[in-house]
Amino acid sequence: MTTGHYVCSVKRKINKEDIIQSGYDLFYEKGYGVTGISEITERIDIPKGSFYNHFKSKEEFGIAVLDYYMSGNIKFLKKSLLNENQSPLENLKNFFKDYIELQEKDLGCTKGCLMGNLTMELADVNKLFQERAKEGFESVSGVFNNCLQNAVSAGELSQDVNTSELSNFIINSLQGATVRMKADKNTDSLRNFYNMIFQKLI
Numbered sequence: 001m002t003t004g005h006y007v008c009s010v011k012r013k014i015n016k017e018d019i020i021q022s023g024y025d026l027f028y029e030k031g032y033g034v035t036g037i038s039e040i041t042e043r044i045d046i047p048k049g050s051f052y053n054h055f056k057s058k059e060e061f062g063i064a065v066l067d068y069y070m071s072g073n074i075k076f077l078k079k080s081l082l083n084e085n086q087s088p089l090e091n092l093k094n095f096f097k098d099y100i101e102l103q104e105k106d107l108g109c110t111k112g113c114l115m116g117n118l119t120m121e122l123a124d125v126n127k128l129f130q131e132r133a134k135e136g137f138e139s140v141s142g143v144f145n146n147c148l149q150n151a152v153s154a155g156e157l158s159q160d161v162n163t164s165e166l167s168n169f170i171i172n173s174l175q176g177a178t179v180r181m182k183a184d185k186n187t188d189s190l191r192n193f194y195n196m197i198f199q200k201l202i
Helices: 002-013 016-030 037-043 048-054 058-081 088-107 114-122 127-153 163-184 188-201
Strands: none
Touching: 016 037, 016 048, 016 058, 016 114, 037 048, 037 058, 058 088, 058 114, 058 127, 088 127, 088 188, 114 127, 114 163, 127 163, 163 188
């Protein structure tokens, strides 16, 4: 019994995914710069050595966390925006409605987008983070673009719409609205964003 518990405990302690999840949570809560490796390891009760068994540096670990976030984010976006059971524009509207509701009811207008947070914190001082973030935003834009192209094909948007430009504009505007939301601690900026997109542009 004791031996079995010890083996399970050791396996848990050296699980790479657990370490990444710990960093993911802390980066979301506090940011990259102020989060130390000791704090990451203490949260899941592992020695520092276990961290360095998987990651050579905090920078390498930060990239792993960013990759983890981007992978999950893209899967979620595809599921939400490319849902064939609803029209493309309904997918888009529901995505933003759900995001606003999440901020109001669960997150208290905090956190926002981890990729955006890390970009603001690190893109100017770390080229590797900057390049990874650029790739991430391009991937996100691609999913939004697919959704808008589906809307054109369904007759919900004009054939003249440049879906690539519009998808980038939507993402850029959402990031700005999210920053303002965190400053104001309310969702007025997100609601303004939503109204401008669906009442003026689409």
